[in-house]
Amino acid sequence: MAQDLDSVINLHDFEAMARRRLPRMAFDFIQGGADDELGLRQNRQAFERWRLLPRFLVDVSQRDTSVSLFGQRYSAPVGISPMGLAGLFRPGADAMMAQAAREQQVPYLMSGASNESLETAARLAPEHAWFQLYRTLDDKINDHLLGRVRDAGLRVLVVTVDVTVNSNRERNRRNGFVRPFRLSPSILLQCLLHPRWTLDYLRQGGHPMMQNWQPYAAPGASADQVADLFGQLTPASNSTWKTLEHIRRQWPGKLLVKGLLHPDDARQAVTLGADGLIVSNHGARQLDRSVSPLEMLPEIHAAVPQTPLILDSGMRRGSDIVIARCLGAHMVFCGRPMMYAVASAGQPGVSRAITLLRLEVDKVLAQLGCARFDDLSAEHLRPAN
Numbered sequence: 277m278a279q280d281l282d283s284v285i286n287l288h289d290f291e292a293m294a295r296r297r298l299p300r301m302a303f304d305f306i307q308g309g310a311d312d313e314l315g316l317r318q319n320r321q322a323f324e325r326w327r328l329l330p331r332f333l334v335d336v337s338q339r340d341t342s343v344s345l346f347g348q349r350y351s352a353p354v355g356i357s358p359m360g361l362a363g364l365f366r367p368g369a370d371a372m373m374a375q376a377a378r379e380q381q382v383p384y385l386m387s388g389a390s391n392e393s394l395e396t397a398a399r400l401a402p403e404h405a406w407f408q409l410y411r412t413l414d415d416k417i418n419d420h421l422l423g424r425v426r427d428a429g430l431r432v433l434v435v436t437v438d439v440t441v442n443s444n445r446e447r448n449r450r451n452g453f454v455r456p457f458r459l460s461p462s463i464l465l466q467c468l469l470h471p472r473w474t475l476d477y478l479r480q481g482g483h484p485m486m487q488n489w490q491p492y493a494a495p496g497a498s499a500d501q502v503a504d505l506f507g508q509l510t511p512a513s514n515s516t517w518k519t520l521e522h523i524r525r526q527w528p529g530k531l532l533v534k535g536l537l538h539p540d541d542a543r544q545a546v547t548l549g550a551d552g553l554i555v556s557n558h559g560a561r562q563l564d565r566s567v568s569p570l571e572m573l574p575e576i577h578a579a580v581p582q583t584p585l586i587l588d589s590g591m592r593r594g595s596d597i598v599i600a601r602c603l604g605a606h607m608v609f610c611g612r613p614m615m616y617a618v619a620s621a622g623q624p625g626v627s628r629a630i631t632l633l634r635l636e637v638d639k640v641l642a643q644l645g646c647a648r649f650d651d652l653s654a655e656h657l658r659p660a661n
């Protein structure tokens with residue numbers, strides 16, 4: 277493992293490692309987008325449209341990549357995006373991401389569709405774990421879950437609003453990676469070709485439990501039955517601004533909304549009491565022809581200039597993080613590369629991924645003549661021709 281990690285020199289390497297370790301249906305589940313997957317490319321192109329403009333003969337011998345957000349100092353402007361079903365890719369993956377985040381002093385946003393419980397995340401990373409809520413069709417469950425997040429002592433709640441329906445992920449359909457799950461000859465072959473993953477999967481007893489949802493299922497319900505319940509209760513397509521108002525009344529901590537892309541929606545969320553926004557298009561996994569979050573960032577920043585903004589979707593390099601900062605983001609979260617890292621190399625892999633991003637940001641700051649991440653501005657940026 278240590279040998280492997282020394283040879284990982286950027287985030288792309290984790291993708292290649294995960295591709296080797298995971299059966300195709302599992303790798304495709306992580307990598308895939310919706311429909312024609314145009315959004316995946318566009319999320320990358322949005323970053324490539326910008327060039328950095330360096331200044332020289334500035335003392336950059338002491339540099340600072342840290343950021344303060346919601347009353348806490350983080351070592352780098354990087355966080356782990358919420359990703360469901362992580363335990364399928366490596367048993368205990370949610371806990372590994374939480375521990376790596378704590379070790380590296382960055383936020384870990386536990387998915388509302390995680391395998392391990394929010395109480396576990398709170399125990400493992402009390403200062404660094406945040407929780408992402410998928411509202412359900414059952415208000416009693418919604419309120420109960422919020423109470424659990426509060427009782428666990430988590431301080432930041434993120435409501436994801438961009439899953440109004442389950443999206444069209446054609447890779448999953450072609451691979452037979454859909455519910456109800458059936459073992460086909462081609463899936464069996466993929467499993468045989470990836471024996472280390474298959475052994476882990478079998479050792480943990482097949483599909484891992486969605487522990488946050490277990491209490492709402494019948495006593496003794498299997499992992500499959502709990503996943504079915506989650507599938508029946510979500511997505512809550514009837515959510516409205518009133519839902520957000522209700523959550524705001526119930527939740528005393530910091531409240532963020534993830535997935536808004538229109539500046540007017542951003543303004544409305546802040547008016548209703550949101551403390552921050554995660555500007556995201558779900559990593560192009562929902563609406564394939566959606567605008568890229570980076571494209572909308574300047575308008576959203578102009579609409580809510582006092583509100584902390586976190587960007588995700590498509591970031592793969594420290595220079596991407598710097599570009600996002602110049603356009604108004606305070607921090608950038610990372611999805612797929614973190615899942616590839618945990619799937620291929622566990623907690624040390626996630627730690628390594630975060631370290632790589634921090635080192636890349638640090639190097640770009642020096643090259644730009646800007647010693648502090650917080651001092652980056654639109655002055656450091658020009659549009660590409």
Ligand SMILES: Cc1cc2nc3c(=O)[nH]c(=O)nc-3n(C[C@H](O)[C@H](O)[C@H](O)COP(=O)(O)O)c2cc1C
Binds near residue numbers: 307359436
């Ligand atoms: C495997 C996987 C599962 C995801 N599950 C969730 C989820 O449960 N909740 C959520 O808000 N977003 C979820 N997302 C979206 C991520 O939080 C994030 O917005 C996206 O991955 C960022 O784009 P990137 O992968 O290009 O970094 C998921 C993404 C992936 C890849």
